[in-house]
Amino acid sequence: MNKVLTRVYFTLIAIFLAAPIVVVAGVSVNEKQSLNFPPQGFSLSWYGAIFTDAGWRSALFASLILALTAAALAVAIALPLAWFLWRRLAPWAQVFQLLGIAPFTLPPVITALGLLTFWATTGFYGQPWTAVISHAIFFVTLPLVTLSLGFSAIDRSLVEAASTMGADDRTIFRTVVLPLIMPYLVSGYAFAFVLSLNEYIVAYMTVGFTMETLPIKIFNALRYGYTPVMASVTVLFVVMAALIFGLVARFGDLPKLLGANAADDK
């Protein structure tokens, strides 16, 4: 009885979570440019249109380049900070940990507006690279959290051993620390990448009038009516996110990354 109830509850939640995606996937294969479900006819041409239509293609590439670079910059900020906090005893340096977590915790519109006023004041408003920095700051929380977790999981006696054998900080970092935190580094990058790809308001406030990322393009298109490319792009994004998080789970310990005990503890 209890098992049945659990199953029913999980099924209902699954339907709730999947329903919009299923409908959008259905809509995306309509043969004509119409919003119909169940779809009328079957055609994958709207998936092709993402790459053949110049507007959608450039939005896709703008988003990909933004996400790739912003996530890299976020990791570049988070890695030395997390390493420093792990290696050194400096309680005041926790302030920077807090600063790294704040942008993501506050409502996004605040970070977005802060950056907008900043870029407007400094005169760089609208430059594409400002979006990279803005996203890196906005998402630095993710690699910072995963890397802090990774560092705290390192057995310090390993480092001690390397140090006794005469290795200096640099050698220890390259040969012992880096391999151990690599899964956390990769997943931090992956989280920041996927979220940057989907981010709307920070990108819109900083470069909304000069550059069209994919979420901006979808919203602009939504205001002028409907095109099935919105549906196919949505499906593409869902698949991409599932694939990336699936890979993170395949090569890392996803439950542990999200706060559970390690798999072998159980």
Added chain:
Amino acid sequence: MRREPPKTALDYAPLAFPAGMLILFFVVPFATMIAVSFFKRDPAGFYSTAFVFDNYARFISTFFAGVLGFSLMLAIAVAVVCVSLGLPFTYLLARMSRKAQILWLVALLSILSLSEVIIGFAWSTLFSRTAGITNLLVMIGLMEKPVALMPNFGAVLTGMVYQALPYTVLVLYPALVRLDPTLTEAARTLGASPIKAFFTVVVPALRNTLIATLIMVFIFALGSYLLPQILGRPQHWTLSVLITDQAIYQSNMPFAAAMAVFLVLVTLGMVALTLLVGRKGEAA
């Protein structure tokens, strides 16, 4: 290896880049925003330097009070619905096999990472007349003809719960997955039904987690600004929508900044409340 305090300048070197970036591109913009909130609007440019309280004085209107009240009410409703749905879900999820957990976590993360634009578009499709759920009801004969289910408050709430539910589950997950299973086992041994054990043992043990989660989801929902625009009418617009609108379309950056500062204060007040509750819980 012992952790040592940094001594030489070289020891501090790794901190330079992250600290510089965070100060220059987070602290300074934040300060700029606060400064701009006291500036005057300049119709020709962004703003002109001044020191006025006009932007804050503008809050004191029934319109603004209405928007603020609606934003808070909406965020509270989203938080309550999400935690009520998410708590039993996460509790049961944490007791599943690791493989099943991973599958669900990947799905939840994928939905959580979805752009608000995409969620808005997906639900507007689901609520539409031509491709929506009402077509399904027509097909099985429950309805005469398909209707549009938006824009209205229910649509906004549904969309926002959809957006915040994966977040709620992921916030609850660490606490629930580490919850000592012997707690409920003891209750079961003493004859409590699983549901009774859940409400009399699990829920009280997680009181602080639940309050913290409610507040975190509340803040998360406060940040939603596209869903009210896509799924609702103008009277369903939240403070976040209004800030964007003032900053971008009305070119009134100082007023937008003042509203944003106000939103920060509300958020910080909430965080302070969380910490207070947490401390009280520790003392008890």
